[in-house]
Amino acid sequence: MTAPVRTRTSSELIQAEEPVLAHNYHPLPVVVARAEGVWVEDVEGRRYLDMLAGYSALNFGHRHPALIDAAHRQLDRLTLTSRAFHNDRLAEFAERLAELTGQDMVLPMNTGAEAVESGIKVARKWAYEVKGVPADRATIVVAADNFHGRTTTIVGFSTDETARSGFGPFTPGFRIVPYNDLAALQAAVDETTAAVLIEPIQGEAGVVVPDDGYLTGVRDLTRRADCLFVADEIQSGLGRTGRTLAVEHEGVVPDVLLLGKALGGGIVPVSAVVGRREVLGVLRPGEHGSTFGGNPLAAAIGTAVVELLETGEFQRRAAESGAVLREGLGELVGKGVVGFRARGLWAGVDVDPAIGTGREISERLMREGVLVKDTHGSTIRLAPPLTITEDELRCALRSLEKVLAA
Template identity: 85%
Template sequence: MTAPARPSAASRNGSPQDSATRSSAELIRAEAPVLAHNYHPLPVVVARAEGVWVEDVEGRRYLDMLAGYSALNFGHRHPALIEAAHRQLDQVTLTSRAFHHDRLAGFAEELAALTGLDMVLPMNTGAEAVESGIKVARKWAYDVKGVAPDQATIVVAADNFHGRTTTLVSFSTDPTARAGYGPYTPGFRVVPYNDLAALEAAVDETTAAVLIEPIQGEAGVVIPDDGYLTGVRELTRRAGCLFIADEIQSGLGRTGRTLAVEHESVVPDVLLLGKALGGGIVPVSAVVARREVLEVLHPGEHGSTFGGNPLAAAVGSAVIGLLSTGEFQRRAAELGEVLRTGLDGLVGKGVTGFRARGLWAGADVDPALGTGREISERLLREGVLVKDTHGSTIRLAPPLTITEDELSASIDALGRVLND
């Protein structure tokens, strides 16, 4: 695989010695005594990045096929997003919500228009968006639906991933994410994903909402059967509860549509967004919902010092501007066919199966050839960055700016590490 020409030292930020004072190995060793060991990164130390390529401190270049778990849908340092951030840095970056600022109204108007919903609650991280969505759903259940105080329930799907807070891991079925963090937050009912009968059996008069990922990312890019999302929408409407779609990973162009729910022409009551909304520059998330839902919040009942800050709003508006053209959704759909065709050619040649939608795939590797971690490390040596999940599954989620040649090269590299 041929990488673009490496930028000259003069074109980089800082002198070339800035990141060369310690080697990758030295920097990795230096982390161990001072950083909590809550991650197990691949042994690469990124110092610079542009587009779909990253460069380590020694100058080795890698094709990024993870894109920050979809936070980098538009690639590293997209010029339009960098320009928006620089322009806002020269104006104002933070006011807190104690005051109004000149970027917030436009951001909220644009995001509501993009999603087809009414109102926006700006937050920062994806977990904050989910936590906020849960709070809003419970408040709606008490104020609008008339559920008895402290009796509201939310139905969720097994194998979900919605974040790492104590409430969110309370309804995780992943022992690694959940174990050791009790006592757990009550009020959740877990049913199998992609099972409408089980979902209907779990919904009753106490149900505030059904919270699901339209595509389960951490579980290995698990795509439900056609009609499942439509069924969830119809069921929640009949039951008089909210449909909350967590599109923090699946949304904003990743699957070939602006939102993954659009593949079934479904409009949820509440939409949770994050990751790509910040363009890989700042953390930006949001709860976007029908007016009736978000109007249950009143001053003092919920907030965030940094939520909707001017820098976040400026970058978020620039992201929406990129999506408003439809270019990135089309690229994800068209290149998604290249990804699917490439993976299909590897089935029986090291890949036992895969699931793909747009530029997002989970590929199951024959365990006899190695774990997902081991395959990821072999791809690292080939100059391709991916990340494993759940044993022998690897995730492929490149920036939507990737070229067909770059995408094909990454699939060829996977074929080599599985068959050499």
Template identity: 70%
Template sequence: MIEDMLRTPAAVQDAERHTAHNYHPLPVVISSAEGAWVTDVDGKRYLDCLAGYSALNFGHRHPTLIAAAHAQLDKLTLTSRAFIHDQFADFCRELAALCGKDLVLPMNTGAEAVETGIKVARKWGYQVKGVPADQANIVVAEGNFHGRTTTIVSFSTDSDARADFGPYTPGFRIVPYGDLAALTEAVDEHTVAVLLEPIQGEQGVVVPPEGYLPGVRRLCTERDVLFIADEIQSGLGRTGTTFACEQEGVVPDMYLLGKALGGGIVPVSAVAADTNVLGVLQPGQHGSTFGGNPLACAVATEVVRLLATGEFQRRSTELGERLHTGLRGLIGKGLVAVRGRGLWAGLDLDPSLMSGREACERLMERGVLAKDTHGSTIRLAPPLVITEEEIDHAVAQVAAVLAG
């Protein structure tokens, strides 16, 4: 039988045999990819509508980014920050310009960028704002997802991410997302920062109420508090603008960036802020051996240049309208709600039909890859290189799954 000749089942078992079970992946084993499509070990093609949680905004193996990686591999890959390399200045200068900030601090992963933001905010609070030693607090939102380090899960409200990892790091206050009154109440004279996702991705692509982000910006300005925007998933073109904060004309004091910054090739993250904020760090107080390495900088500089053209932001806006129009047409036909901006959508399924996991398994069978979250919600975040026809195909497969 054909099923007996497939390589996928054995490959799935082999992958699970010596791996800690910290993920529950769909049973697909990908071996190659290009653009918005991936191919498994049995030759079946799938439309990738997750894009590495937005790490693949520019699609798989974007030729410009692959060329930059190949060229740098032949020259220099790592120096450590003990020395300066010839790719470093261009990356920092061009990313700072894209963000409209003075300085950039390169790291590797999104969680490292968040940890960096927390440390910088606390140091700024003590040295600039004058908060008494060890009294700083940072206000965060319920439903947040900023990473999985011990400090970050200390202010998570997701039991899977948080349970059994204590004792937890103090210094955080959690308020409902989108509730400006609760946020205002939580901020006091020892608050050094408000740390938020402009759109909560892991929670199901939750968009805050209109006026919330501008309200946060005003509050932070009035109370001398840093507004830190975690744009690791929402930034770099995903929502139709370079940063999701731009959708409401808001400029935070600090951007936390990652995922798409590495072009889907290498892990790259960064913190961007002005000198009066990032300038509090002095040599030896924070760092990373691989942060800002030559290979990462070569790829990430090309990412910044792709974004500087505005092409991908326009694609996200225009194609996002097509995606959301198609998905909204399925409300009442198995969907109960659709949220998001640009090429990013959270779909709430009628839980009586199936779970989000079941929906993703059925989509996989139909050649579309997506990811579930929180029971009956699935997320779609296709690469920004997706075409109109491919969007229509994805929506059609969602409709087919809902129809049973």
């Protein structure tokens, strides 16, 4: 008789990771083995309400049936060709994504950081070929406290010393200004400016929502200065804020959109640069590429994601449940919460430092069966799947209230 396979415990698995995994993350001590919808289960069978949703990669919840079905059907047919050949799934994905976002062309990539890097290359190429900036003098204006990824180029214009320190020398050509400050942005833009690259809502900084009119001001300024408005919607886009895109809250249409995370449905990494034809049209064969970018499996899943968003259901759910989230957090202000910022189903919650750090609050919530993630200091982020019910959301808020009171 074959001996049964012994399943290691959470503690054993965490200890096994220590000597063999690079320490680039500091995860909470929970080992997830299964998931469905808004719930995850660890190897011992304990269930947790997922209030992070993979930093918005799981906007549609874990293992959404339509997305899993699309993946299964494509796995039985074709997974990869590279872009050396055409595949039968890419055209529909590109057409429908462009239509969903109101843009003309799509550059498919894999990860969010790849989309940002690609957007930077496109903006510089546009500056030289269309705007007429002298060779190698193009500049891009970015915001302080940004988070666009962790490649060497991107961390070079980060103001987070944890992400930046020890990784220089850095790529030149970036100017950093305060976020939500149009006067500072105006002062930084000149004839060499290729683009202004910002997050419509700063996620890693603690879900920082700019003042009304800021995004409109950025759009107006970039038009006057003949430079591109590049909006990083990798975390804020695809339903999270109650609209398909966060820029829609001000009726703004950027020149370039950077998308990722939820575009892969929590199944495979899928990202895209989406923009006007006169911008993305500057690329020619051989100037940029990706072996896996636009692969048929990714395109099939991405198309299924677009189909879900085309219904408007998830945007509506994020808006309606977001109202419940804001109401619940408002009731906790003065009871351990010192402030919060929220839009749709996305919130940054500032906890009284006397109660604990963001990490400590996250660990206490984990013990109550709720998974969240800290950002900086005593701030935690809430970003549940858009499929969460009001009862589940109120359950998470009650757990937060209990942890704060304890």
